Amino acid sequence: MSASSNTTTTPGKDTRAAPDGEERQKLPLFALLALATAVFITSLTETLPAGLLPAMSDDLHMSESATGQTVTIYAIGTALTAIPLTAATAAWRRKVLLLTAMAGFAxxxxxxxxxxxxxxxxxxxxxxxxxxxxxxALLAGYARRMAPVALQGKAIAVAMAGIPLALSLGVPAGTFLGETLGWRTAFVAMTVLTVVLLGWILVAVPDYPGQQAGERPKMLGALRVPGVAPVLFVTLAFVLAHTILYAYVATFLEDLGMGDDTDVVLLVFGAASLLSIWIVGAQIHLRLRSLTIASTLLVAVSAALLAVLSDNTALVYVAALLWGLGWGGVPTLLQTAAGEAGGESADSAQAMLVTLWNVAMAAGGVIGGILLDVVGTDSFPWTMLLLLLPVLVVVVLSRNHGFPAKRLGA
Incomplete structure (x- = not known):
């Protein structure tokens, strides 16, 4: 949940999260790395079937397209339940809720x-x-709550580093493991990692109380909080733009004659994403607005290069680099923006962000498939550009709320 949730118990402070003296300005890295591992498991569990489809479809006696819906049903499960479950578990101790969620993955x-x-x-x-x-709905706010105010952006960046790690390293590693030892082994390995993480959380991650009944905001009431709606719109459109191409990047590259280079292109994308995470973590406390604008522009330039100059192999790699630089920090930026814009309704804003994020992922796969069948892969970067234009406009216009030019405490 968000740092603002601390006001439900001890206003703005928790002695375990922010002790007096110099320790106040230090990040609890061991605990944050546990959250990053949770993010890694969450992201990799969602995307792992994409690299194992042929073997999975053979064992399940289903077509690859039907087996591919194992990714879609995951996103649907998240989209349908994030808001109601966040409301239903608002009173739970935070550590109990985190352990329960990770046990669900196991x-x-x-x-x-x-x-x-x-x-x-x-x-x-x-x-x-x-x-x-x-x-x-829990992890980004949990990371913020463990850090002093000046380091909350960095704390979220550390936790969210699990996303590019899962996409750039986890999926290829899981695919390799599945190809050498069988696809089932890859999922067993995920369970083993999750069990290890459960012990890690028990030992290293601090606990926080949930919200009391009278202090829980209504979920949809967060939409009336200034700044929340712009952040949610940017989330929906930005993630949709990204997913339309990312979900079919192998097919896109194959049509360019670069099918054999897919793993290298994704490695460039992943490495740039990690660099983006580091940059955002270092600067987000002062520059959330400018970083969000820069991220949008970088991904838009990448899409423009792929739309116009994709016949040049070197420029495709440049586009992958720019795409990663723009995209890597986006989860951190949007989670932070939603938490700060939501204020006392930050938990609700985070839950809606998670819902829209997964709606966008599911929709990106569907829309990308339609575009692939009707128009072809050339349409992907142009569609990205069309979606990123209103994203840029909304971010620029939301200078008072959502993506403010001046942030409290910055």
Missing amino acids: VANTVTAVSSNYGLTMVARFVAGVAAGVAW
Whole structure:
């Protein structure tokens, strides 16, 4: 949940999160790395089937397109349950809720690993998506709550580093493991990592109280808070733009004659994303607005290069670099913006952000598939540009609320 939630107990302070003296300005890295591992597991669980589709479809006796819906059902599970479950569990102790969510991943990945029935596998993937809905609404705010105000942006950046790590390293590693030892082994490995993480959380992550009944805001009431709606719109459009191309990047590169270079292109993208995470973490406390504008422009320039000059192999790599630089810090930027804009309704704003994020991911896969069948892969970068234009306009116009030019405490 968000740092603003501290006002429900001890206004703005928790002695475990921000002790007196010099320790106040230090990040609890061991605990934050546990959250980053949780983010890694959440992201990798969602995307891992993409690299294992042929083997999974053979074992489940389903087509690859049907097996590919294991990714879609995960996103649907998150989108449908993030808001109601966040409301239902608002009073839970935060550590208990985090442990419960991660235990859900252990169960879901174990069932996926042993199941030979398509229906059971889809149920397990839906349960994983439900666990993700709880985790995503919790993790960014948890990271903020563990850090002093001046370091909250860096704390979120550390936690969110699990996303590019999962995409750039986790998916290729999981694919390699699946190809060498079988796809089920990859999901077993995810369960083992999750069990280790549960012990890590028990030892290293501080606990916080939930919200009392009279202090819980209504979920949709957060939409009336100035700044929340612009952040949610930017989330929906930005993630949709990204997903339309990312979900079909292998097909896009294959049509360019670069199918054999897909892993290298994704490695460039992932490395640039990690650099972006570091830059955002270092600067977000002072420059959230300018970093969001810069991220939008970088991804837009990348899309423009792919739209106009994709016949040049070197420029495709440049585009992947710019795309990663622009995209890597976006989860941190948007989670931070939603938490700050939401204020006392930050938990609700985070839950809605998680919901829209996953709606955008699911929609990106569907819209990308339609564009692929009707127009072809050339349409992907142009569609990205069309979606990023209103994103840029909304960020620029939201200078008072949402993406303010002057931030409290900065």
